[in-house]
Amino acid sequence: MTQRYQEMHRPQFHFSPEEKWMNDPNGMVFFNDEYHLFYQYHPFGTTWGPMHWGHAVSKDLIHWEQLPIALYPDEHGAIFSGSAVVDWNNTSGFFQDEPGLVAIYTSADTYPDSDRPRQRQSLAYSDDNGRTWTKYEGNPVLSDVNITDYRDPKVFWHEETNKWVMVLATGQTVTIYTSANLKEWKFASEFGHQAGSHDGVWECPDLFRLPVDGDEDKQKWVMFVSIGDNPEFKEGSRTQYFIGDFDGTTFVNDNYDETVLWLDYGRDNYAGVSWSDIPSNDGRRIYIGWMSNWRYANQVPTEEWRSAMTLPRTLSLRASDDGVRLVQKVVSEIDSIRKDSKVYQDLTIESNNPIIFHMMSSLLEVNLEFEKQASNSFGLVLQGSEDEKTVIRYDAEKELVAVDRASAGDNVFSASFPAVQEASVKLENNRLNLQIMIDTSSVEVLVNDGKVALTSLIFPNQPYEQLVLFSEEGNTSVSSLKLTELESIWGK
Numbered sequence: 456m457t458q459r460y461q462e463m464h465r466p467q468f469h470f471s472p473e474e475k476w477m478n479d480p481n482g483m484v485f486f487n488d489e490y491h492l493f494y495q496y497h498p499f500g501t502t503w504g505p506m507h508w509g510h511a512v513s514k515d516l517i518h519w520e521q522l523p524i525a526l527y528p529d530e531h532g533a534i535f536s537g538s539a540v541v542d543w544n545n546t547s548g549f550f551q552d553e554p555g556l557v558a559i560y561t562s563a564d565t566y567p568d569s570d571r572p573r574q575r576q577s578l579a580y581s582d583d584n585g586r587t588w589t590k591y592e593g594n595p596v597l598s599d600v601n602i603t604d605y606r607d608p609k610v611f612w613h614e615e616t617n618k619w620v621m622v623l624a625t626g627q628t629v630t631i632y633t634s635a636n637l638k639e640w641k642f643a644s645e646f647g648h649q650a651g652s653h654d655g656v657w658e659c660p661d662l663f664r665l666p667v668d669g670d671e672d673k674q675k676w677v678m679f680v681s682i683g684d685n686p687e688f689k690e691g692s693r694t695q696y697f698i699g700d701f702d703g704t705t706f707v708n709d710n711y712d713e714t715v716l717w718l719d720y721g722r723d724n725y726a727g728v729s730w731s732d733i734p735s736n737d738g739r740r741i742y743i744g745w746m747s748n749w750r751y752a753n754q755v756p757t758e759e760w761r762s763a764m765t766l767p768r769t770l771s772l773r774a775s776d777d778g779v780r781l782v783q784k785v786v787s788e789i790d791s792i793r794k795d796s797k798v799y800q801d802l803t804i805e806s807n808n809p810i811i812f813h814m815m816s817s818l819l820e821v822n823l824e825f826e827k828q829a830s831n832s833f834g835l836v837l838q839g840s841e842d843e844k845t846v847i848r849y850d851a852e853k854e855l856v857a858v859d860r861a862s863a864g865d866n867v868f869s870a871s872f873p874a875v876q877e878a879s880v881k882l883e884n885n886r887l888n889l890q891i892m893i894d895t896s897s898v899e900v901l902v903n904d905g906k907v908a909l910t911s912l913i914f915p916n917q918p919y920e921q922l923v924l925f926s927e928e929g930n931t932s933v934s935s936l937k938l939t940e941l942e943s944i945w946g947k
């Protein structure tokens with residue numbers, strides 16, 4: 456198994472399956488001291504195909520153990536995306552003495568004697584910590600012949616109304632259903648006809664509550680909606696979010712319909728949803744995304760497997776001048792793979808005179824803070840032999856952070872891949888801080904304490920060896936730079 460994780464481009468601290476194709480994260484739930492991660496999985500090929508739920512577990516969200524496939528296609532079709540919950544009070548009646556897990560997923564097939572896709576919601580349950588599953592004999596539990604794109608149920612328990620709530624992607628809206636027992640579902644409301652981005656089909660919704668600025672008396676609801684690839688837009692598939700209120704029935708958007716909030720400004724963070732049932736004494740809301748893009752996911756240059764997940768990230772809400780916004784941070788458990796660090800302070804990058812640092816490892820975390828001086832353009836380059844490089848640049852005039860992977864490495868597999876990914880960011884007290892997690896085939900850039908994220912795949916042919924700080928047409932200060940070696944999660 457460890458041999459597998461030494462292939463070229465194989466992520467060393469991100470989850471990827473031992474072999475074959477993976478897409479969306481599914482059924483994330485915490486139960487009996489384990490974080491479960493199920494995922495869209497095609498065990499017979501390295502491109503998308505008949506969907507199963509693959510399965511992995513972790514004690515710390517960083518080190519993963521892959522388990523046998525959890526859900527196989529059946530008489531109702533393939534197993535598309537969905538969620539899992541702990542049925543603490545046995546509302547479903549599936550369990551005997553102890554609470555167990557219920558998975559709520561989309562059964563995907565076609566209407567009889569037709570090739571029109573049919574998507575319906577089904578249940579499976581497990582009383583052995585997700586190791587084996589029984590499909591509910593009453594499947595499917597929810598269907599609608601009028602809606603073709605009808606999928607990706609995310610279910611949670613709503614305390615105030617004592618009900619299960621399901622958010623479901625329904626064409627280009629999210630439909631909310633409620634249930635007392637997970638088996639019978641009642642329509643509650645529909646959200647989003649005009650709101651946010653409609654650049655593609657809506658997929659993989661999530662809905663959860665978070666305190667604003669840590670104030671438990673000030674809570675807001677966050678809705679995630681992923682939007683599918685559409686050839687008209689260069690970004691491919693991506694994820695938006697809404698901020699608002701939810702009373703158990705209806706979601707009310709705080710913002711104007713025209714407001715579009717993006718979860719990530721890189722190309723490679725899709726279909727993200729959050730963990731269910733993280734204990735209240737922990738209290739975190741943690742999500743993980745699929746670190747790829749439907750535009751080229753089937754073509755990326757990996758051989759035995761395709762796709763990885765992002766690092767798990769903790770979400771919080773901050774009030775800002777523009778309104779309430781999401782902030783994301785790599786989970787603190789990342790500390791378990793941090794090794795030696797080097798710290799530099801109070802550097803000056805002179806105009807057109809870059810400072811070169813040796814990357815102690817190709818698995819590296821970079822934390823740095825720039826302070827703008829005369830220069831309007833500064834940043835860093837990660838570079839290896841063969842003239843391959845990834846450039847992370849701040850343009851203070853345009854107030855844009857850019858991650859440029861046009862020359863990052865292999866990019867011939869898709870004309871959409873060699874992209875510059877940009878996000879609007881304002882300096883804070885004239886400063887810009889970056890946290891950059893560099894793995895074998897990805898960079899995750901978190902800007903200004905996680906207010907903006909850019910997640911990007913890269914495929915260098917040789918590991919990057921140098922980190923180069925640059926400043927153009929004027930000097931830039933670096934108040935601190937910290938390089939930390941990271942350890943592979945797959946053993947030596």
Ligand code: FRU
Pocket residue numbers: 478479495506535536561606607658659726
């Ligand atoms: C999102 C998605 C889901 C669907 C699944 C199929 O990436 O298209 O809407 O359930 O992938 O694998």
